[in-house]
Structures are given as C-alpha cells and as structure tokens.
Amino acid sequence: MFPIALTIQGTGSYLPENKRLSTDIDRRLGWEAGQVQARFGLESRAVATLDETSSMMATEAARRAMDMADCGPEDLDLILGACGVMEQPIPSTAVLVQDRLGLGQSGIPAFDINATCLGFLQALDVAGLWVTAGRARRVLIFSADIASVGLNWLHPESAAIFGDGAGAVVVGAGEGAVLSHGFATYAEGKEACVLAAGGTRVNPVRGSDEGDDCFQMDGAQAYRLAAGYLPDFVTDLLKRAGLERDELDAVLPHQASAQALRLMTRALHLPQSKVVDIFSNHGNQVAASIPTVLDYAVRNGRLQRGDKALLIGTSAGISIGGTVVQF
Structure with missing residues (x-):
C-alpha cells in the first residue's frame, strides 16, 4: 500500500x-x-x-x-x-x-x-x-x-x-516517500521497438538476418499507442498519490525525443516550467534517461527536499510507467 x-x-x-x-x-x-x-x-x-x-x-x-x-x-x-x-x-x-x-x-x-x-x-x-x-x-x-x-x-x-x-x-x-507507482503493458505494440539479436532466438550460432543486431523503432506507432493510454494512466497515478497536477513541483520524464516531450506536456496539461527537459544535449539514453534527468534536477535545484515529483515514461512493450515521489 x-x-x-x-x-x-x-x-x-x-x-x-x-x-x-x-x-x-x-x-x-x-x-x-x-x-x-x-x-x-x-x-x-x-x-x-x-x-x-x-x-x-x-x-x-x-x-x-x-x-x-x-x-x-x-x-x-x-x-x-x-x-x-x-x-x-x-x-x-x-x-x-x-x-x-x-x-x-x-x-x-x-x-x-x-x-x-x-x-x-x-x-x-x-x-x-x-x-x-x-x-x-x-x-x-x-x-x-x-x-x-x-x-x-x-x-x-x-x-x-x-x-x-x-x-x-x-x-x-x-x-x-513513494506516493504511488504504476506500470502497464500493451503487447499490441511489441513490434514498435525491437532489438532482435542477443538472446536465444537470434544469436551468432544460429545466424541472423541483416539488421537484427540493430535497434529498430517505429516511433510513430510507439507514440500513437502510448498516447492513447497515457492520459488516463497519469490521472489514476496522481489520484492514488492524492495529488492534483498543480501540486507537482517537478515532472521528470523519460527523454524519448523532443517531439514526444512536447506532445506529452500538452496532452497531460502539464506546465512547461515544471517539466525538466535535457534532451537537446543528452538524447534518448534508454533506461539511463530517467535517473539522469533526476540527478540533473537535484543538482540544479529543480528538485529539492520535500518536493513532489512525477517520474514518467514509456518503453518497448509498449509499456507505460510512472512513480510519484516526495523527495
């Protein structure tokens, strides 16, 4: 609980x-x-x-x-x-x-x-x-x-x-405190972000097709699927945390892309001033993205003791995840 x-x-x-x-x-x-x-x-x-x-x-x-x-x-x-x-x-x-x-x-x-x-x-x-x-x-x-x-x-x-x-x-x-946490997966988007090689199905012993060892992404499909579920997901996450959007001190999103950050900010009706955006000089750092933007926010005074922050993002799957913390 x-x-x-x-x-x-x-x-x-x-x-x-x-x-x-x-x-x-x-x-x-x-x-x-x-x-x-x-x-x-x-x-x-x-x-x-x-x-x-x-x-x-x-x-x-x-x-x-x-x-x-x-x-x-x-x-x-x-x-x-x-x-x-x-x-x-x-x-x-x-x-x-x-x-x-x-x-x-x-x-x-x-x-x-x-x-x-x-x-x-x-x-x-x-x-x-x-x-x-x-x-x-x-x-x-x-x-x-x-x-x-x-x-x-x-x-x-x-x-x-x-x-x-x-x-x-x-x-x-x-x-x-962790005020709430949520994670949801929609496997209908399993082909949107794929790295086929490296496991038991595609490996050097069995051989692979050209491109299997490279990351493949259909960004439009990934965003389209996530965007359909994201608003209700965030609403429920904040409700379980007992917070309204304007009570958040900072929003620390996965730095998926500049476009994704802009669209997410608008779609979720988040104030731009509270969204920490480091994409321009970091890019999409995959799993390292959220802890890196968290560290940036702390060291640059964007997140201080007692503040409430939303950590939010999407991933291959397609999955949506979010955590509301009191720092």
Whole structure:
C-alpha cells in the first residue's frame, strides 16, 4: 500500500566525454548542416569509448550517488541493475558493478531488472519493497546504456537521437516517500521497438538476418499507442498519490525525443516550467534517461527536499510507467 516510506538519499550520473554534435550526425547522414537539430531538437549526445562499458559508467554514477548519500559501498544491502540492454547476458550487469565497487566477496545481493526504458522505475519499486520489509536499509539502483553500439543508420529517426550514459540513486529510509507507482503493458505494440539479436532466438550460432543486431523503432506507432493510454494512466497515478497536477513541483520524464516531450506536456496539461527537459544535449539514453534527468534536477535545484515529483515514461512493450515521489 502507498505511500511507501522510501527516501532518495543520493543521485549521480555519468556522461561520456566524447560528444557527437548534431552537425557530426548531419555529415554521417549526408544531410545539410542544421538538419538534425531542426528535425529532432538535438544539439549533441555522448558516445562511449571502448573503455566506457556499461558497468564502468554505472559504477561512476553510483559513486557520485553514494557521495551525495554520505555512504560507501560497504553500507549497501542490495544492488539493482536496471539497464535497457545488459553489458553481457550472463552474469548480470549488477554483478559486474558489485565487483567494480570492491564488493566481490561481500555476498550482497546483486541482480538485474529489465523493463527497457522504464527499468529504473521498476527497480525503484522493488527497492521500496525490500526496504519496507526490513530486508535492506540502503539500496543502490543504477541504469547504464550504450545505445551507440546498436544504431541502424538507415533509420535516422532512431540513429540520430540515442545517447550513451548512466544514472544511479541510493535509496533507504528517511523523510521521503513513494506516493504511488504504476506500470502497464500493451503487447499490441511489441513490434514498435525491437532489438532482435542477443538472446536465444537470434544469436551468432544460429545466424541472423541483416539488421537484427540493430535497434529498430517505429516511433510513430510507439507514440500513437502510448498516447492513447497515457492520459488516463497519469490521472489514476496522481489520484492514488492524492495529488492534483498543480501540486507537482517537478515532472521528470523519460527523454524519448523532443517531439514526444512536447506532445506529452500538452496532452497531460502539464506546465512547461515544471517539466525538466535535457534532451537537446543528452538524447534518448534508454533506461539511463530517467535517473539522469533526476540527478540533473537535484543538482540544479529543480528538485529539492520535500518536493513532489512525477517520474514518467514509456518503453518497448509498449509499456507505460510512472512513480510519484516526495523527495
């Protein structure tokens, strides 16, 4: 039952130093300079180097979150990985981060939760259950994604806008709360966002068709399906939180695209001043998007202690997820 006594004690994020400007993408696509920014609202996005693996970026974001929470790795009771795409199939990315934090002999539970772009919200929900049940005092949640390795440049709609990075939080008991949480899946949209390779069906042993190892997206279909369900979803989420829209101090959406952010703001009748938008210089960071925008909001004073925020987004599935928190 909500509310759940859970405090976001610290936030952190990591952005690769290698930036790809929109004009660089214009050249890659054979477009005139300025077309990517005009069409997609993107100025730049980060691209990870070979050394900047998912677990490396996640560990850096985690350390920054722990610094804010004034705790160390030895204070953690649970590590939850929430990447859209894992660093490797086995073992989980959470295991790799546990090792990088120097906890390889600790026995601290570490496992992954995957809900693509909404993995962070689902992991936050699980963390709340562990803390409420007294099974954990402090939980580390991280999301890290390297979209740049799986882009199909024949489809500029997706290839141009996805960026790399990581975000993390440390949560535990305190004055904060999760006021409500919701997650809904509509498998009628299962073909709208697909990465076919990497599992048991399409793999190097069995062979694959051209393009199976690249992300495929029908953005119009994904938005059309999500938009039909999103207004009622948010209305119910806020009702269960006991809030009206004007009582929200901040809206932290998944940075799906500039157009999606604009349409969502209008469709949900949200004040633009409360919506935190970092898309232009981050792009769509898959699961890392929501924890990264959360960290940005905290470090830039857009979200302060006691404030109420809506974390909201959509993901492959098609799924809709949202969490209302009191920070």
